[in-house]
Amino acid sequence: MDAAMNAPIIRLAAVSKSFQAPRSGGIVEALRDVSLDVRPGEFLSIIGPSGCGKSTLLSLVAGFLPPTSGDIHFDGRQITGPSPERGVMFQDYALFPWRTVIENIEFGPFARGIGRRARRENARQLASLVGLAGFEDRYPHELSGGMRQRCALARLLANEPKVWLMDEPLAAVDLQTRIILQDELLRLWGDGIESCARPTVVFVTHGIDEAVLLADRVVVLARRPGRIKAIIDVDLPRPRAPLRSAPEVARIVEQLWNVIRDEAAMAIAEEGN
């Protein structure tokens, strides 16, 4: 592969983020000194106990928040705000309730001024691709959780982003739906094809098994303040879907669990107070 393929598509250099606590008035350090290179075409998972700043990290890369210190570069340029090139999937889907499925999907092209017929056609194809054919004229409140998530994914795909930023997208669905959606996610992403041709995914999740199954690398964050504790390579062959119950997966999950075990226990203890 040539040099361009090796240059990181996202680079975080010594990124820190602090907030002012609304009630106590003190400063909360959400992230401290995070440096990370995301390779183009890779599937990167981020895991960690609650309060470790995973969602904050994603918001920074998305461009919703500026870092307190440090730099974030996308494709060589500094990030100044959200952009269709870095598509985001939110935990609560964030579908526009007053727009139908098809209208939600075509929102990105609509915002960019693409003509009605072209964007309608494109949206219809995407709806089919994610399995929502026949539901184009439904409103979000008429859809199940899994269907809403597919709609959100189609909406993201309509802009053909280089990066998919996903904030616990499968947290709100039941286990069976989650398995189906994981497989679909891998398929749509391009699991098993050349990494040059597929988008980059940054996937924040609570589930260690999910992280290992889907990702090329897993970043483990520690909490209070949030910082990188470990980055583990997942050296398993692709496509991954058939490997769901493979012992290699379980082994890596065990390894990761040991890394975060203590912090997770502390998080639970503190939440109880």
Next chain:
Amino acid sequence: MLSWLEPMSGLLVLAGGWQLASIIANNPTLVPPLQTIWAALVDLAHTDLTSDIIASLIHLAGGFGTGAALGLLLALFCARFQLVAVVIDPIAEFLRPISAIAWIPIAILLFGVGQGVPMFLIFYASLFPIFVNALDGIRRVDPTLIRAAEMLGASRRLVVTHIVLPAALPAVFAGARLSLGVGWVAMVAGELVGADTGLGYRIEYFQEFFSMEGVMATIVVVGIVGYVLDALLRLLQASLLRWSPVNGGSR
């Protein structure tokens, strides 16, 4: 069909009571019997009814249109610029409890007797409920939706027109229904003393000629038109808010 029976019976009781009162009073000027009221109504329908209703509706549309537009604009500005909100909030708080009807003398002073008075009253009556509700609705828009729109590439203007306004629409409708009720009442009052067209004016006209049956007939029309307007607004609300799990098909 049976669902018509019960509301009808309430009306029948009211009508029956009125007729009884007119028999007891035995004074057609004091309590006109139903027949004369009906005759006056029919007569009115053949003469001025349509033009009166249209005149009142024009007052309503003009006043409500400007009041709602200004209310929305102010709400958007106040939501966007904190300084504007700081100035406007106390003024709104002070003006809000003042009934629209209290403005009649000043309206007459400003506009003279004519179209201006009832339109101004509706403008005033619709401004506040819509402003307050719209501001509340705008402030409650889910910020994640705005982020999603920005992420998808929407410009600032597009975010306002396609995200903020639709999200605030249910609240705006609540304000609209409120202003319609209050505004209709205030407008008729304004027409009664300060206009030369419209249903309120017609009531005054009949009063001048001591035609109490004419007054009652017009009052009946005012009540019916008011009811129909609210029903239409409710239909519009149900249709535009189809997407809302809460509001779609509300009472």
Next chain:
Amino acid sequence: MKPAIRIGLPTAIVVILLVVWEIAVRLTHTQGLVPLPSGVVRSGIALTEDGTLMQALASSLERVIIGFAIAAAIGIPIGLAIGTVPLLDRTLRPVLDGLRGVAPIAWIPMAILWLGVRGDAALFVVAYAAVFPFILNTSEAARRIPRSLFHAAESLGASRLLLLRSVVLPGALPFVFTGARIAMAFAWGSIIAAELAIGIKVSTAKRAVAGIGQMMVDTLYVRRDVDALVLYMIVIGIVSFLIDSGLRHAQARLMPWTQQ
């Protein structure tokens, strides 16, 4: 945002506007045609000193309070009846909705005929305007009381009247209070309208004690004193504001669990 700015900025803007207004009117010599801030103040002092203002306020407020009390006495029982007996709700609600849409002031001609011009006509209008919020809110409040409370009281052997007194009434109180607030606002608003309408129709000789509404008519048509007119408006505004915030604070004190 600092309280200094929150209070200071609007006050400063209002003061600046008033000063500009005063200068503009004086420069264009339009006083008498257009209200003058200093003229309004002067009217205020004069009218308070000779007692006109206070007397008018007193007589208007007296009618408001009486009308309010009548509206409560009629409206609350009707509301309770509608809220607890679904049949009554279905039959009476459309009639009430229709009547509600008729401006109270439209009844003035009939009210004058029936009750004479003394002041009772105005009273009728006030009571009419104020009764609907009571009916609506009381019925809504009664409807919201959970069925289980009724069942519990009934199984303990309570009669219908006792039920009403010890279950429905306390549970409905907060909503009814909100209704009272709205009713009071309507009552105050309609007294002005009623007095205006009566004042315009009837000559000075027949009128009873003049309320603020009648004073405004007098100022508008007879004396053509724009400054006094604006002063009356301001007084109406202040009274409206005081009534509303007074009742809001009372509600917060009496029923702190209903904070909106």
